[in-house]
Amino acid sequence: MDVKKSTCSSLWREVSACWSKLSNGVQWSIGNGRKARFWLDCWVAEGIFLQEVANDFIPQDWLHQTVDFFVTPSGDWNWSMFSYLIPEQYILLINAILPPHQSYDSDSVLWGSSPDGSFTLKSAYALIRKDFASDNATVWRSVWRWFGPFRVNSFLWLIIHGRLLTNVERCRRHLSSSSACQLCSYCDETTLHVLRDCPFTALVWNRVFQLSGKNYSAPDSLVIRDWIFPNLVDDTAVLDGVYWCSIFGLTCWALWKRRNFFVFRAKEQSAEEVVQHIFAWTKNHFIAVNSTAVAPSRPARSFTQVSWVSPRPSWITINTDGAYKSASCSASAGGLLQDSNAVDSRFLT
Numbered sequence: 001m002d003v004k005k006s007t008c009s010s011l012w013r014e015v016s017a018c019w020s021k022l023s024n025g026v027q028w029s030i031g032n033g034r035k036a037r038f039w040l041d042c043w044v045a046e047g048i049f050l051q052e053v054a055n056d057f058i059p060q061d062w063l064h065q066t067v068d069f070f071v072t073p074s075g076d077w078n079w080s081m082f083s084y085l086i087p088e089q090y091i092l093l094i095n096a097i098l099p100p101h102q103s104y105d106s107d108s109v110l111w112g113s114s115p116d117g118s119f120t121l122k123s124a125y126a127l128i129r130k131d132f133a134s135d136n137a138t139v140w141r142s143v144w145r146w147f148g149p150f151r152v153n154s155f156l157w158l159i160i161h162g163r164l165l166t167n168v169e170r171c172r173r174h175l176s177s178s179s180a181c182q183l184c185s186y187c188d189e190t191t192l193h194v195l196r197d198c199p200f201t202a203l204v205w206n207r208v209f210q211l212s213g214k215n216y217s218a219p220d221s222l223v224i225r226d227w228i229f230p231n232l233v234d235d236t237a238v239l240d241g242v243y244w245c246s247i248f249g250l251t252c253w254a255l256w257k258r259r260n261f262f263v264f265r266a267k268e269q270s271a272e273e274v275v276q277h278i279f280a281w282t283k284n285h286f287i288a289v290n291s292t293a294v295a296p297s298r299p300a301r302s303f304t305q306v307s308w309v310s311p312r313p314s315w316i317t318i319n320t321d322g323a324y325k326s327a328s329c330s331a332s333a334g335g336l337l338q339d340s341n342a343v344d345s346r347f348l349t
């Protein structure tokens with residue numbers, strides 16, 4: 001969006017200035033597939049542009065093709081055309097989308113940053129705030145303002161400081177001889193591995209996303225802060241009004257507790273048990289917070305004597321009343337005119 005006219009309003013000028021950030025929230029709902037561009041537009045999932053995730057060169061003459069170009073004459077996705085260019089996880093997402101058909105309505109634009117697809121200033125603001133991950137002060141503030149049990153605040157603070165005693169960190173401090181993850185034994189146990197990338201951890205996240213109706217939108221960054229910050233500032237209400245950032249923080253904490261139980265006490269918890277704990281904690285915490293919330297104070301009750309007030313000199317007031325009786329279909333009304341001395345009174349009927 002390019003704005004060069006000097007006559008445009010200041011509001012429009014500001015909207016255009018941040019459009020590059022806001023456009024990440026625009027998502028297409030596929031109908032006949034003739035508007036949304038297959039590689040360049042976001043239509044598979046929130047924040048996913050197939051051009052950015054393609055694992056090979058996209059033929060130049062395909063780049064601007066719309067979605068309906070990649071459908072067979074029989075109405076199925078033409079997998080042989082594009083499946084070799086797209087990673088498996090996005091293939092699964094495409095598979096879950098009904099292929100476009102000429103009998104369907106035109107493709108429509110949705111706001112992907114809200115659960116119902118409608119635009120709200122709050123969700124737009126949250127989307128822009130995600131770009132401030134490089135701002136140290138903002139990151140720390142998001143940790144201390146995180147809404148949930150205080151001990152989890154402290155845990156999040158440790159994560160961002162890189163002070164979680166994972167096996168990699170224990171090795172670095174000469175406290176352990178192995179840096180391997182004891183849950184999967186596949187990889188080094190970094191903070192990102194134990195909280196996000198371990199196969200067991202992925203099971204828990206998938207279930208949490210499923211139950212909360214949240215799309216996984218955080219970048220697959222190798223920097224812990226770039227992964228954790230967008231989630232900590234995401235105050236989308238996802239489950240009975242509970243914020244996503246709260247569920248996210250509690251999930252990280254539950255995963256770390258589960259890891260410690262396994263490593264130090266040889267106790268195993270299934271992914272389903274961990275998820276149950278997460279939602280039980282979340283529910284109990286918010287019930288406790290709401291039950292101890294201070295009720296708004298009511299204004300003090302005052303008594304006012306109601307009586308007739310005489311009008312100013314040379315003015316006349318009129319007081320009226322009326323009644324209606326439905327049984328007899330009769331009605332009556334009357335009034336009283338009075339001046340400031342109430343001496344020149346007379347009734348109207």
Ligand SMILES: [Zn+2]
Pocket residue numbers: 181182183184185186187193197198199200
């Ligand atoms: Zn692992």
